Amino acid sequence: MRYREPGGRAGRQREASFEEKAQADAFAEQVEQAKAHRECVSSAGPVRTLVDVYREFIDCGERVNGSRYQYETSLRLHVKPYFRSLPIGAVKPKDLYGWLQWMVEVRGYESSTALNRYRTLSGVFSYAVANDYLPKSPCQHVRVGRRQARRNKRKVIHLPTLAEIQAIADQLPGPYRLLVWLMAGCGLRIGEASAVTVQQIDFAAGTLYVDRQITQDGESPPPRGRGRRRSRSAAR
Numbered sequence: 001m002r003y004r005e006p007g008g009r010a011g012r013q014r015e016a017s018f019e020e021k022a023q024a025d026a027f028a029e030q031v032e033q034a035k036a037h038r039e040c041v042s043s044a045g046p047v048r049t050l051v052d053v054y055r056e057f058i059d060c061g062e063r064v065n066g067s068r069y070q071y072e073t074s075l076r077l078h079v080k081p082y083f084r085s086l087p088i089g090a091v092k093p094k095d096l097y098g099w100l101q102w103m104v105e106v107r108g109y110e111s112s113t114a115l116n117r118y119r120t121l122s123g124v125f126s127y128a129v130a131n132d133y134l135p136k137s138p139c140q141h142v143r144v145g146r147r148q149a150r151r152n153k154r155k156v157i158h159l160p161t162l163a164e165i166q167a168i169a170d171q172l173p174g175p176y177r178l179l180v181w182l183m184a185g186c187g188l189r190i191g192e193a194s195a196v197t198v199q200q201i202d203f204a205a206g207t208l209y210v211d212r213q214i215t216q217d218g219e220s221p222p223p224r225g226r227g228r229r230r231s232r233s234a235a236r
Contacts, residue, residue: 023047026087048133050088051080057124066215078117088128093141
C-alpha cells in the first residue's frame with residue numbers, strides 16, 4: 001500500500017507491504033489517525049496484534065501469581081478465540097460490543113463476568129496507548145456499566161437443604177467431603193476451605209479463624225477483602 005506523510009501534497013510518499021489484509025487495514029487506520037494529529041508513523045516491523053500486546057501486558061510490572069493466572073486464562077479462553085490474529089489497531093468499539101455479546105450468548109457467561117473481562121481488556125488498551133502502540137483506545141466509545149450487568153443477573157438464589165449438601169458430599173472422594181461442609185456451614189470460599197488446618201480452629205470457643213487460602217496456582221496468600229483475618233462459628 002502507498003501512503004503520504006502529514007503535510008498534504010508536500011508530504012513524502014512511502015510504500016509498505018503486508019502479508020495479510022487485516023494488517024494493511026490496521027496500518028492504514030494508524031496512518032489516517034497520525035495524519036489527523038500531524039504525526040509520523042513507520043511500517044518497520046510487524047503490526048502488533050491484540051493477543052501479542054495482551055501477553056506483553058501480562059508480563060510487564062509486578063503481578064501476584066493469582067492475577068497473572070487469571071489474565072492468562074482470560075487471554076486463552078476469551079480473547080484469543082474471538083480476536084485471533086486481529087491487529088490491535090484494527091479493533092473498533094463495535095468489535096468490543098460484539099465480544100461482550102459473544103461471551104454472554106455463545107460462551108454462556110453472566111453479564112457481570114463478561115464485564116470483568118472487559119475491564120481487564122480495557123487496561124490492555126490503556127497500556128497500548130501509554131506505549132504508543134495506539135493513538136487512542138477504542139474503549140473510550142464503549143458504554144457498559146456494572147448496574148446493567150447486575151440488573152440482568154437478577155435470579156432466585158436457592159439455598160440447599162442439609163440433605164442436598166449431604167448428597168453432594170457423598171459424591172466426592174473422602175478427603176474432599178469436608179470441603180463441602182466447610183463451605184456450606186462456615187461460608188468459606190473453596191480456596192479458603194482447602195487451606196484449613198487444625199491450628200486455625202479454636203475448639204473451646206467453637207471458632208474457625210480464616211487467615212489463608214490456596215489459589216489456582218498453588219500459592220497461599222491471605223484471603224481477599226478488607227480484613228486479612230476473620231472468624232467463623234464452627235458447628236460442634
